[in-house]
Amino acid sequence: MNEELLRVRDLSVTFATRERSVRAVDHVSFDVRPGEVVGLVGESGCGKSVTSLSILGLHEQPAARVTGSIRLGERELVGASRAELREVRGNRVSMIFQDPLTSLNPYLRVEEQLAEVLELHKNLRGPAARARMLEILSQVGIPGEERLRAYPHQLSGGMRQRICIAMALLCGPELLIADEPTTMLDVTIQAQILELLRALRLERKMSILFITHDLGVVSEICDRVIVMYAGRVVEQARTRELLQTPLHPYTEALLQSTPRVDVPRGGSLHPIGGLPPRLSADRLEECAFAPRCPRAREGCRNGEPALSSAGGERLRRCIVPLAEMTAGRS
């Protein structure tokens, strides 16, 4: 089965502010196949969260202008009515957030929050709903009925994230959007949550769109990675290939700025100098990364490079010859 579950084409999101318009996402296209985990990687402000929120239609019109196409199976989500979106949200597509401490309503018991979703989408109430809740809680590793009666403040951060995941999975979504779900957790809990997501994905054949800036997390869980910079896709590849031989200088720089256990200590990390460009709705005169790029050259100033194939499924937006990028690597 090679049919895509999620098909994003030429997605652009522009926010109009009083002074100027900001294009946070610029003609982004990608697919997520059933059962696949796709990583969306980039610095803060590169458009990864805006992309994911567009899938769920969470931008307020008319402040944000969303163009392009987002298809979930047969359904077009760009321009869908609120009622249509409500039907998709939490049912076919769910989302989990970065901070589990603020993702649960402090005034509702776990049970009440879970019940709301079931009632909304599956019209399930009473004992049947309860049985379903207990089932899903044991799947995310929280056994026991007493947790259902707990308020969020009585649970630890890791447990709350599990509850959030349980809530997201309650209706058996086809796609789970995970917006940095492990960033606020400490490393051991982080590993547990990743393990849980991996297991759930295999069990349910669910796709995950995993948004993160942590390449370590990417290597743990993603099949494929999309690297974004300044609202654009700059590279797309299978995780292994991307981590071993990055074909875009930005990806390369990201990797060099990430600490790794397989590199001996004492080696230095190389942060990326400078700041991401100010986003605007105008066409770029040069490659967006050129001002910060260690490999920049004359040709980089002549308009923005196009996203082109670099062998197989790999895509990159760069004019530096492939041989130069791979030189010195196996």
Next chain:
Amino acid sequence: MSKSPFQLAMQRLLHNRMAILGGLLLALIAFGCVFLPVLLKLDPNLTQPALRNQPPSARFLFGTDGLGRDLVARVLVGGRTSLLVGLAATAVSVLVGVAYGALAGFYGGKIDEAMMRLVDFMYGLPYMFLVILIMLMFSETARGDMLPVFLALGLVQWLTMARIVRGQVLALRRQEFVLAAELLGVSDARLLIRHVLPNVFGVIMVYATLMVPSVIILESFLSFLGLGVALSWGQLVSDGIAVINPIRSYWWILLWPSSFLGITLISLNFLGDGLRDALDPKGKT
């Protein structure tokens, strides 16, 4: 059994001595005002010309006024009006203010802009004039009816409540749990009623508690000016001041209503402060 955040707050409140003291005093005064005049068959309007301006004694605990009326009866019955006006006008302003502020904050953007400019405009009006105007308008048609007082005071006080609620809702609207609920497909109305408002409830309660005393003062002020509609503490204070002069002072006529008024106001403030500390232990607001 697990406790809700609200139950935890009530627990904290019970450990606050000043708040408990305030609550007890209030309960005592309210009980006295509501039940004692009935139980003891006190008549605040019974004049006894032979017993004018009597100082406090065993027969008249608080003394009598210039027409020989028993001040115990008058203070207690007057308290009914003051407390009732305080509660009812606050209820009006909470109802209007919360609904208005919640809608503005929830929908934000242009709707919020328009709604809040109206509030700003009304803030700019001299509210005392407004109240006096409303009272005068109604005083001809409905003498003795207290509804105009509730409305006049409530309609002036709701502005602050609307601003507070709007700010809170605006902030909560962007909280992740509200976003999460929205992403799970929860409708607007449900989002507002079930996820946003319960989280503002504490703030509403605190400000409502602190609003009661300011409404009572306002009403007393109106009564003091002679714009009151019924016997209240403000009117009694006004009577008391009238008989204070350098030659002969009937101090008790002023002392009792002002003491009751003062104790009630202080108690309400202690209770409100206690509530604020209990509901918001981190001191966010």
